[in-house]
Amino acid sequence: MNTYEREYFVSRIRSGFLNLKLGNVRVRVLNPTLEDEYLSNEIFMESFDQARSDEIMTQDEMFDWMMDRGLWSQENEDKIKACEGNIEKLKVEIFNARSKEKLRETARTYLRATEKALAKLQAEKDELFSKTCEGLASQDKMMFLFERCCFVGSQPLDFKDVDIGDLYYQFNQSQLNEKQLRELARNDPWRLAWYAKDHSPLFANDPSRTLSNEQKGILIWANMYDNIQESMDCPTEDVINDDDMLDGWFIIQRKKQASEKAKSELEAKTTNAKIANADEVMIFTDSKKEAESIHNMNSIGGDIVRQQRIAKAKQLGKATDFDFDDRKIQIQNQQRQMFKDSTRR
Numbered sequence: 001m002n003t004y005e006r007e008y009f010v011s012r013i014r015s016g017f018l019n020l021k022l023g024n025v026r027v028r029v030l031n032p033t034l035e036d037e038y039l040s041n042e043i044f045m046e047s048f049d050q051a052r053s054d055e056i057m058t059q060d061e062m063f064d065w066m067m068d069r070g071l072w073s074q075e076n077e078d079k080i081k082a083c084e085g086n087i088e089k090l091k092v093e094i095f096n097a098r099s100k101e102k103l104r105e106t107a108r109t110y111l112r113a114t115e116k117a118l119a120k121l122q123a124e125k126d127e128l129f130s131k132t133c134e135g136l137a138s139q140d141k142m143m144f145l146f147e148r149c150c151f152v153g154s155q156p157l158d159f160k161d162v163d164i165g166d167l168y169y170q171f172n173q174s175q176l177n178e179k180q181l182r183e184l185a186r187n188d189p190w191r192l193a194w195y196a197k198d199h200s201p202l203f204a205n206d207p208s209r210t211l212s213n214e215q216k217g218i219l220i221w222a223n224m225y226d227n228i229q230e231s232m233d234c235p236t237e238d239v240i241n242d243d244d245m246l247d248g249w250f251i252i253q254r255k256k257q258a259s260e261k262a263k264s265e266l267e268a269k270t271t272n273a274k275i276a277n278a279d280e281v282m283i284f285t286d287s288k289k290e291a292e293s294i295h296n297m298n299s300i301g302g303d304i305v306r307q308q309r310i311a312k313a314k315q316l317g318k319a320t321d322f323d324f325d326d327r328k329i330q331i332q333n334q335q336r337q338m339f340k341d342s343t344r345r
Helices: 003-015 034-053 059-068 074-096 101-126 133-149 164-174 178-185 190-195 213-230 243-269 288-295 300-316 325-344
Strands: 017-022 025-030 150-152
Touching: 003 178, 003 190, 003 213, 017 164, 025 133, 034 133, 059 133, 074 101, 074 243, 101 243, 133 150, 133 164, 178 190, 178 213, 190 213, 300 325
Parallel strands: none
Antiparallel strands: 017 025, 025 150
16 A cells, blocks of 8 residues: 555544545545434344344344255355364464565465455355345345435435435445555554544544444554554564464464463363373363363464374374374484483493
8 A cells, every 4th residue: 555545544534434426426424423323223123023024034044044955065164164274374374484485475375265265155155144134134224324324515415316225335345444454553644643642633523423444443453553562472573564474473372372371270270290290181071162272272383293193093094102203203202312311321
């Protein structure tokens, strides 16, 4: 994004309104008031109830219907979860390969392809959402809210001869995505305004109006970048300026915190000294949530070892302790150490 583009978008966000073109007329879209939001939620509830009385399916019912008729499958659900997991892994790979350009950019290529595959799957899954109770109610809510926020000068826009759908499409197309908001939040001119926020208001919103989605987004990321700078493990500037690498850093930090929390909880429950001081502890559970918590106790290296052992067991059909590569290396190291100790005597 060029400097002049950042200046334009930051000034637009801070102004508290958005200009749309309707022929030769400029339509000003303001942020909603609390009353607008309340009334729009009433519209949603009424529309949802009406759809239910018209025997229209809910989102959950539509999902079951799609599964029954083969329009969607558990395999597709598994693909979505696999894509989400692979996206996290690839972002971590990009962060870990930050000083190895070829490896980093190869991982980035795979990441973009995986994101594209996930978006396609989600689009297929959501294709019939607009025909559900929630979808119809959401459309009614958003159209009502949008209409309440459109003004020409100081007067509400008269939609009698206006296609609200076309105008709303123009509004949606103008909205900034997360990547754009992140770039704005970490650069000038926003950073200058952010540093001076105690002396000059960030936004020119009317006090009766709420924050827009763009205003909320840029505030969230501005605070996030401040927190990153204050972190004991603060990454370098090139990582902060690269969304994929920074996401990888976030994931590593999140897993590290989850691991430390899980370990502290285990230590609080563990009174057996042998277990507390063991290199490896095997814990059994029949709860998926507890299993996830137990997995979080692993360090990144420990999680890699776990995955390698699972892959080896699948490859061999069954495996003993001595079939795992990490155990072979550990035993070899122990044997070398025993040999060294014996030769010193």
